[in-house]
Amino acid sequence: MSQTYRLPQGGRIDRSQPLTVRFNGKALQGYRGDTLASILLANGQHLVGRSFKYHRPRGILSHGSDEPSALLSVNWRAERGPGFTDPNNRASVVEAREGLETRSQNHWPSLEFDLGAVNDLLSPIFVAGFYYKTFMWPRKFWDSVYEPVIRAAAGLGKAPEVPDGDRYSNRHAHCDVLVVGAGPAGLAAALAASKDGAARVILADEGREPGGALLHDLGSTIDGKPASDWVAEAVATLDARENVVVLPRTTAFGYYNHNHVVMVERVADHRVDAAAGLPRERLWQVRAGRVILATGSHERPLVFANNDRPGIMLAESVRVFVNRYAVAPGRRIVFATSGASAYTAALDARRAGIDVTLVDLRLEEDCGPELGELRAVGVEVLTGHTVVDATGRKRVTGLVVAPIGRDGRVGARRTLPCDAVGMSGGWTPAVHLFSQSRGKLRFDVELDAFVPGQSVQAETSAGACRGLYDLAAVVADGFRAGGAEQPVEASASRTGFQPARVLPTDADPAKVRAFIDFQNDVTAKDIKLAVREGFESIEHVKRYTTTGMATDQGKTSNMNALGLVAGLLDKEIPAVGTTTFRPPYTPVTFGALIGPSRDALFEPVRKTALHQWAESQGAAFENVALWKRAWYFPKAGEDMHRAVSRECKAVRETVGIFDASTLGKIEVVGPDAAEFMNRIYTNAWTKLEPGRCRYGLMLREDGYVMDDGVVARLAHDRFHVTTTTGGAARVLQHMEDYLQTEWPELDVFLTSITEQWAVIALQGPKAREVIAPFVSDIDLDPAAFPHMAVRTGYICGVPTRLFRVSFTGELGYEINVPADYAESVWKTLWERGQTLGMVPYGTETMHVLRAEKGYIIVGQETDGTVSPDDLGLGGLVSKVKPDFIGKRSLARPDLVGSGRKQLVGLLGKDPAEVLDEGAQIVATPDQPVPMTMIGHVTSSYHSPNCGRSIAMAMLVDGRSRIGETLYVTTPSGFTTATVCEPVFFEPKGERFNA
Amino acid sequence: MLVITCPNCGDRPELEFRCGGEAHIARPQTPAELDDGQWGAFLFTRTNPKGVHAERWIHQHGCGRWFNALRDTVSDRLIATYPMGTPRPDAGAGAAPSSPASPTSQP
Amino acid sequence: MRRFSLTTLVKQAMNAHAGWERQWRNPEPKASYDAVIVGGGGHGLATAYYLAKEHGLTNVAVLERGWIGGGNTGRNTTIVRSNYLYDESAGLYEHAMKLWEGLSQDLNYNVMFSQRGVLMLAHNVHDVQSFKRHIYANRLNGVDNEWLSAEECKAFCPPLTLDPNIRYPVMGGALQRRGGTARHDAVAWGYARGADARGVDIIQNCEVLGLKRNRDGSVAGVETSRGFIGAKRVGVVAAGHTSVVMNRFGLRMPLESFPLQALVSEPVKPVFPCVVMSNAVHAYISQSDKGELVIGAGTDQYVSYSQQGGIHITNHTLDAICELFPQFTRMRMLRSWGGIVDVTPDRSPIIGKTEVSGLYVNCGWGTGGFKATPGSGHVFAHTIATGEPHKINAPFALDRFRTGRLIDEAAAAAVAH
């Protein structure tokens, strides 16, 4: 029974390499060189799926990437476990290989017997856009009943359920000439373009081997050679040229700006023996000096009743299966056509021993020499005939045809028994990439097709994709596009067709179900309905009927739909419009688009030089921008709350050690450094002496707080600026922007030193005691080295910029050391510190300690709409400086008016209750919704040092509300809290002077 | 992804650049003298043209320098790039694309 | 207007659907109208609909440069939610939400408004704090929004990974159950049909070229590609092209237009029950009724009217999606497209009067306009009909860029719109 439809000889298959694939569990035999489609057909399996809406039986329509119907779920590597299955693979492009497990889709319980087919019976109701007209009542039923039912019915295959077992790779590439498509035009173009060895040429083709249509062309000759020989020579020549990269199995799917063409190469799926690390697919992002599009053309189906029956396929596809794969799609094939090319297919089928009949819509006198040629080999040809129906359900059994009289009337029906049909309604140039490049399409009436018009990018189309169908002309056009015109001799091709829209029929057109979009089940009737309802732009028709919106993106349907609409409106086709083609040409896996940006490489994980130590101590980490920061250091059995409480107390009682390395650091150097700082920050810098630090506040030009940080003046012309962790890059960019574009006259240079210096913060009464033994060249005496001062010297023998600063209110140092030394220095300090009761602490404790002191965190207390005065930091805004970034905005009406939110402290009624950060504040809960909100909680913690909960809030006119009791939301309702000054611990602020 | 001609580094992929919005909006010398309307216009009003647009770019992941560019916002074609502080080149129809500076060119 | 219902559908089915009439007429423009709406997207059509329905103003034309619904209306990812932080925004979007909830019935057109829930994921401590601020503010504003733990997020959206080893593990999420999606085209068509039935002229292929003003400076009408059309009032609702139209009128706007890309996957059986948004990794995703995963990407960085962006934007969006849903790497991108989004400095819309008497503008919706469509049209119609803003859109006046009274949701919340 195996391969009963395999022809005894011929084909570009390797009969010495048999293989087995599974289809719905059944083993099917084939050969290396087959596609899934050719194996299915070789084994007589025409029914391969169910349609999207009506669940009609569907077969294989085409042999290429335009296939709308034969979509299979494929498990590519069952032997490697789960994670290798995906849906909606076109059987016509999946290369067969040993071990593929495939399944048909969209049916229940089985492909042969599908209950969903009941939809087909309801098709009179399920017309285009029916869902817009019903399912509105009862209102609740849409979410609960109608929509779930519609969804369950739609959707083709099943999404993968487990993470992918494959990897994908990415490659940026450049070339002088990119040739897309390796058919006759593309090969010729590549040959011509690569003659100059200095020109880098990439030739990409979606097929497994170059050659395009010539791979199934047994009759044609080029320059006296059989076409296949010409291909072989061309490929050999290109392979021998070092300046050429030939990429088979590579689909150019996107043509983006500035000649950026993106392609996907299928690397592993076709290999039985792919190494585990081999990428499944590779994304090629090619920047080409010039692009030659040689993308060929697509054949149009004919639109007649039941034209979707399995066994009915495109005429050229019949030819491909016969010639390239040595498969007979049927024993008795009827070709139906309105043009000449199908005669070639019929001739080839006949030559392969298949019983052939041909029906031509054209009148006898409109046909060319092909008519005589076919009749000469004894094939019955019916000219001037239309197709009015197809019989059979799961496989076509006959084509019902009828003569069309001179008056257009349809004559007596006649059924031509058959088990396969090859149809051809002419050809459509594949202008997708040209259109994506934003080239303007031009409608050619002679060709009945859109062809490339004005180019917008450096690009040329060649061959069939611009409407050339004669082989000699195609090859010559390829040479021309490649830059070397040369005469070409080739055997004549059978070209030319009469546009056929919906075929004439004697049946009631309202009852005929003639499919235009096979996958989305759009019939001619649907399109007529859309037009009747006023959808006249082709975009409206598409959206209303969904024609052209399926996974084949309308490759087989667009022209038929457009022609029909134009006919109905009695307009020229261009007046109806054409679709602007968008990427991708064929569907592309997310995996290929992502490439390596997965798992550990999804985004950089920035870790400090002290990360490993913290990890070894069992620290919990939090994400802050791209950084991992130690959050808290739980001891055995401690939860976060307990760990933080312990850390908080220890810092104020003894000393804590903290990794502050992630703070942004910028070295501002130059004679105009102070002037630059004056313009960037709200406060004044001129008088800051070298060796001293100052807290700086920075605004955006709109007057709102952008960032803050301590700045040290290292020398007259050198500042060491710190920023928030998240703001580091932003602040540097902001500074560079102003420096370069507004004040280029300033002699200042900015350098990021965030990663040069790791920062070890020691905070607490014993901080000095811990560091003293290790510091050299710096006098630590408080008189010599007071709070808010900076010194350079050595610690543990390595250079340090030692800041005496405090974000806790305690005596504190921030020890900047070169990053590679940080761990060693830290461990030394830790060793000593342990004897003094030192603890490591994380960002959570840092937050609590600063909140106890009422210090703000930009991004927590501020949210991009907060001014310095709102924060109570008006004193940091220089009244003297004539200008700085944001100064003018501070004078705008809304920033000077009352009613702004101001920073306050909040003490909850219950000292044990920690308010929710983000909780909203109201004056009274006894008001209707929507309530008037007067503020929100920005920071809230349990403060072990205050022995109670504390919170900071932004509150409307907050500073005048000190002492008021207000209501704060809780998950279940409200609680009360009293407004206070935002300082909770040691309001006098002297401890840091210790 | 655009190709942008950095005046210092030549043709480079857009990934290396950051766009800074409309060019030639100089910060007022004395902001205090502007009324709220004028200041608001400086901060927020933009030409947003459909056609040739003068805009600022920085070669962030390259030489780190700001420069200006003329680009057609319909075709996204880059027409010219030019240094900060120089006037907008004639952007009339048919203006030739700037010749890309060679990567070795001196500033 | 023939009413849509199951009954008429079945009746028509028996009649081979021969009796359906045009959903809207294709009229020639009249010499003048009481009001002209420039822009036939969802917002413009909704404005016309409510002008007719709520204000009895039926001598109205909608002028559309191309085909109605062809701009951002037909290019967005159809997310509807109203859980905005600030009172002004919550008021506006919740107003829209309430209209959404009865829109199919009001229009007699099934816009497939599906309240499948919008889940916004928190990936860091700051997100958690910010979402709670939203949730509390929403509660007091009468907008539903609730906090879900990570496990609850997973239960609500089973494809979501809770793998603690991903770059930004999910710490929880804010869920608006009333949020969801709608069928974008149907919104435009439903409003068009409803407006047309009330007498509004919908005029496609009519580009507005200029504004004519009376001697007192007030609006006299618009010059169009189909000739002069008189109008007492003109409302510009031109989305990405607002600056272009207003420039033709001699006005400059605080707007920039950026490409915004989106994409869909091939259709698959139901796998994704809700809408998920993640600001930390910049991604949003839902599944359409047809089965396609609908995925929104970010904007490109430069002004462009090309409706095309770079593929790197798509790539970044998808790597974020696959970080949260690693099983989707084998899904395929079927279709991608771009829109032109007009963005204001505070990323909130402008709905109100202009310095020209009789000229009104509704723009600046950035990446978030679809969800507001009914509310936007409703308050804009009020503004045009009465000459004064509705209290809901009063805060969204153009003047806020002078006073500094910005409504900066993005800055406040770092939440994608």
Added chain:
Amino acid sequence: MLETGRLARRAAVLPAASVTRGAVVIRPLGAQSRFSLRTRPATAEALGTVAGFTLALPINRMSTAGERTSLRLGPDEWLLIGPEAETDELAEAVSAEFGERVFSLVDVSHRNVGIEITGRNAAHVLNAGCPLDLAEAAFPVGMATRTVLGKAEIVLARTGVDAWRVECWRSFATYVHGFLGEGALDFVAVTG
């Protein structure tokens, strides 16, 4: 003052060992001294070289003399690389030669991490994440520039036909190193 004499030890962020994948070798470089030098182009032109570092270079070119390499990354920016042991001496020498001229010299020895990648397919591996044209004609030996690799910023220098130096910031080194290793997987083996 018991322990002041003890010198802290350096701890590199990347393991010293090379990764070999196919014909590609990825080798983290050891400690070196590095400075970001900034000055006006005219000043650099006038000086020509400082402390053995060539400044008069075209933008995006590098120059090596002995153990001293200068990379001109922009019109007013040079990355100077020298032996680790000479950090202080180099700084002093550069400063001395600039004298009163306007310049900025900032030690970034620990900010950056260097990785060498060599082999026939090294350029392809870089092109997994670097969008530049790395053909010899477009990126000749001796070219050096800041660019991107995936989601990280790097400085990329071609030190030989098949030899490259990648510099990145310390906290990006694990990512960059991992990215290169991942990219090199493409060249391990086709069949397994």
